[in-house]
Amino acid sequence: xxxxxxxxxxxxxxxxxxGINLTVNAGEVHAIMGPNGSGKSTLSKxxxxxxxxxxxxxxxxxxxxxxxxxxxxxxxxDRAREGIFMSFQYPVEIPGVSNTVxxxxxxxxxxxxxxVEEMDPMDFNDFLSDKMKxxxxxxxxxxxxxxxxxxxGEKKRNEILQMAVLNPRLALLDETDxxxxxxxxxxxxxxxxxxxxxxxxxxxxxxxxxLLDYIVPDFVHVLYQGKIIKSGDxxxxxxxxxxxxxxxxx
Amino acid sequence: xxxxRLKSFQRWQKMTEPEWAHxxxxxxxxxxxxxxxxxxxxxxxxxxxxxxxxxxKTFDKLGIPVTEQKRLSGVAVDAVFDSVSVGTTHQxxxxxxxxxxxxxxxxxxxxPELIKKYMASVVPAADNFYAALNSAVFTDGxxxxxxxxxxxxxxxxTYFRINAAETGQFERTLxxxxxxxxxxxxxxxxxxxxxxxxxxxxxxxxxxEANAEVRYSTxxxxxxxxxxxxxxxxxxxxxxxECRGNHSKISWTQVEAGSAITWKYPSVxxxxxxxxxxxxxxxxxxxxxxxxxxxKMIHLGNNTSSTIISKGISAxxxxxxxxxxxxxxxxxxNARNYSQCDSLLVGDKCSAxxxxxxxxxxxxATIEHEASTSKINADQIFYLQSRGIDTEGAISLLVNGFCxxxxxxxxLEFSVEAVKLLEMKLENSIG
Numbered sequence: 001x002x003x004x005x006x007x008x009x010x011x012x013x014x015x016x017x018x019g020i021n022l023t024v025n026a027g028e029v030h031a032i033m034g035p036n037g038s039g040k041s042t043l044s045k046x047x048x049x050x051x052x053x054x055x056x057x058x059x060x061x062x063x064x065x066x067x068x069x070x071x072x073x074x075x076x077x078d079r080a081r082e083g084i085f086m087s088f089q090y091p092v093e094i095p096g097v098s099n100t101v102x103x104x105x106x107x108x109x110x111x112x113x114x115x116v117e118e119m120d121p122m123d124f125n126d127f128l129s130d131k132m133k134x135x136x137x138x139x140x141x142x143x144x145x146x147x148x149x150x151x152x153g154e155k156k157r158n159e160i161l162q163m164a165v166l167n168p169r170l171a172l173l174d175e176t177d178x179x180x181x182x183x184x185x186x187x188x189x190x191x192x193x194x195x196x197x198x199x200x201x202x203x204x205x206x207x208x209x210x211l212l213d214y215i216v217p218d219f220v221h222v223l224y225q226g227k228i229i230k231s232g233d234x235x236x237x238x239x240x241x242x243x244x245x246x247x248x249x250x
Numbered sequence: 251x252x253x254x255r256l257k258s259f260q261r262w263q264k265m266t267e268p269e270w271a272h273x274x275x276x277x278x279x280x281x282x283x284x285x286x287x288x289x290x291x292x293x294x295x296x297x298x299x300x301x302x303x304x305x306x307k308t309f310d311k312l313g314i315p316v317t318e319q320k321r322l323s324g325v326a327v328d329a330v331f332d333s334v335s336v337g338t339t340h341q342x343x344x345x346x347x348x349x350x351x352x353x354x355x356x357x358x359x360x361x362p363e364l365i366k367k368y369m370a371s372v373v374p375a376a377d378n379f380y381a382a383l384n385s386a387v388f389t390d391g392x393x394x395x396x397x398x399x400x401x402x403x404x405x406x407x408t409y410f411r412i413n414a415a416e417t418g419q420f421e422r423t424l425x426x427x428x429x430x431x432x433x434x435x436x437x438x439x440x441x442x443x444x445x446x447x448x449x450x451x452x453x454x455x456x457x458x459e460a461n462a463e464v465r466y467s468t469x470x471x472x473x474x475x476x477x478x479x480x481x482x483x484x485x486x487x488x489x490x491x492e493c494r495g496n497h498s499k500i501s502w503t504q505v506e507a508g509s510a511i512t513w514k515y516p517s518v519x520x521x522x523x524x525x526x527x528x529x530x531x532x533x534x535x536x537x538x539x540x541x542x543x544x545x546k547m548i549h550l551g552n553n554t555s556s557t558i559i560s561k562g563i564s565a566x567x568x569x570x571x572x573x574x575x576x577x578x579x580x581x582x583x584n585a586r587n588y589s590q591c592d593s594l595l596v597g598d599k600c601s602a603x604x605x606x607x608x609x610x611x612x613x614x615a616t617i618e619h620e621a622s623t624s625k626i627n628a629d630q631i632f633y634l635q636s637r638g639i640d641t642e643g644a645i646s647l648l649v650n651g652f653c654x655x656x657x658x659x660x661x662l663e664f665s666v667e668a669v670k671l672l673e674m675k676l677e678n679s680i681g
Contacts, residue, residue: 048636049632049635049636050632051628051632075640076632076635076636077635077636077638077639077640077641079636080635080636080637080638081638085636085637086636088633088636091633092629092630092633093630094630094633094634094647094648094651095624095651095652096650096651096652096654097647097650097651098651101647101651102634102637102647105639105643105647106634106637106638106639109638109639109640109643110638113638145651162637166637
């Protein structure tokens with residue numbers, strides 16, 4: 001579904017990604033781990049089109065209508081409309097804009113792009129409340145402005161709610177579990193498991209093994225200094241939990 | 251009238267130009283301004299058929315409904331082009347209800363007793379420098395009179411356009427709402443681009459008698475100058491309403507998106523017991539615009555209330571100041587005020603300031619004041635983009651969200667226009 005080929009990216013003067021190669025197919029779950037500063041978050045941000053990062057070489061080929069399109073040629077909103085979704089590590093607050101208004105605007109923008117009929121507000125509200133139940137979120141949260149005064153856990157759940165509503169083909173979840181207590185993490189993990197299917201794919205960026213107990217990865221990659229230095233299956237994550245990263249870096 | 255003007259002129263000559271506002275501009279050469287300019291042809295126009303079709307075309311281009319097609323949405327329009335009121339629609343229908351809506355110059359001829367009674371009773375000539383100037387040289391404007399108990403059947407609307415170069419526009423508007431009456435008044439303003447600065451020193455007076463309500467909405471998009479701050483209108487306006495009777499109400503709603511410099515404080519003097527004043531404002535500045543705007547709520551009667559919601563958006567290198575006065579007189583019992591001043595900064599070179607004045611001389615008053623400052627930043631735009639919303643849509647959501655408390659007070663067609671106007675102005679300022 002997506003092929004990252006020799007991706008190099010800078011932020012300011014500093015090169016962060018130094019040649020990433022990664023292939024993700026539909027139905028797969030990939031976990032990306034690595035020490036701080038290795039470029040894990042950068043990878044997600046570059047794929048989703050964050051303006052702070054400059055790509056200096058490489059391609060990110062995404063299957064669109066049986067053809068491969070280079071995402072790097074597309075505006076961030078077009079990438080989202082083709083089915084890329086990123087869950088932010090630090091979701092930003094959007095005062096004055098309620099969650100409902102925001103979700104409906106995003107949902108309908110994607111519908112329009114994909115030639116699907118937009119949903120009217122009544123149907124959309126029903127659709128939303130099903131998703132809210134999945135993530136055990138209080139309906140009152142819908143009328144609150146996006147992420148304003150949300151706790152860390154609420155913000156992360158809100159990200160996954162958006163994922164549930166927008167139904168992306170590729171979800172990049174950037175440290176979704178950081179700052180979450182065990183119960184919140186279970187709810188988020190259950191949500192993600194309910195959304196994932198053989199038609200979509202999930203890339204989890206994480207520090208900790210525990211999330212991977214709930215969302216079982218098919219592949220685990222270790223990112224170090226901007227390159228993937230090792231790939232394996234879920235057992236690789238256990239090894240890292242036990243031994244840290246030194247044995248891989250040395 | 252001549253005496254009034256002469257006296258005003260004498261007063262003005264003795265006054266010094268005020269300099270306390272949070273704005274700066276090169277000195278105005280008052281001798282250099284053309285004080286009266288009329289579009290051709292001159293003369294009395296009794297129907298729109300007599301108006302130069304070129305003029306009508308201009309208004310159409312600006313999206314200003316002067317023709318009868320506006321009848322469907324029930325808005326009577328008085329169009330003031332340069333210094334002359336070029337047409338007032340729906341006169342007959344309004345006459346049926348006893349509503350007078352015409353140009354000030356007509357009113358001075360046809361209803362002198364009303365003019366004598368009410369003009370300058372809310373804003374006396376000596377009130378301030380620009381009011382004095384206006385009182386001496388005002389050329390035209392709108393006059394509106396709603397008789398007792400009448401709910402005006404149509405929304406009344408005025409469009410002002412300054413067209414000729416180097417003309418100042420000094421219009422004078424007077425609205426009188428007798429007991430138990432209601433009127434919804436809309437004002438729109440526009441001017442084409444010019445290099446030099448043009449002065450707009452208008453005066454608007456509103457009188458509301460017992461149980462009357464006047465709602466006055468403005469969407470102002472005078473030419474604001476280019477990105478280096480060259481040219482643009484100086485919008486120095488005195489607007490004041492007096493709630494004379496008990497249970498009367500005046501509400502000002504403004505969207506100020508233009509002018510090189512905006513300097514105005516639509517105010518309400520709350521004389522009647524249980525009277526209320528409201529001020530809802532969105533003031534946007536970009537490029538090198540400057541704004542010093544706000545309101546004065548003067549509580550004199552008992553059980554009076556006022557609400558102030560001010561939203562300032564500043565972008566680029568502009569400067570946006572809110573200045574508001576809430577004054578509770580010693581004899582004003584149980585007064586209530588709620589003020590909310592919010593500033594939104596776009597980019598990192600703009601400025602927003604708040605100068606609230608609270609003068610309370612009666613201990614039974616309840617006054618609440620809240621203020622907030624926030625930024626639209628690239629992170630918010632990217633967040634929305636990453637969910638499939640394009641930049642235009644993102645700005646729209648953010649600005650709408652910020653302004654919605656004010657926009658919902660505008661008549662529907664104005665609120666649509668206002669949203670589009672703000673989006674257009676902010677397009678190049680973000681990122």
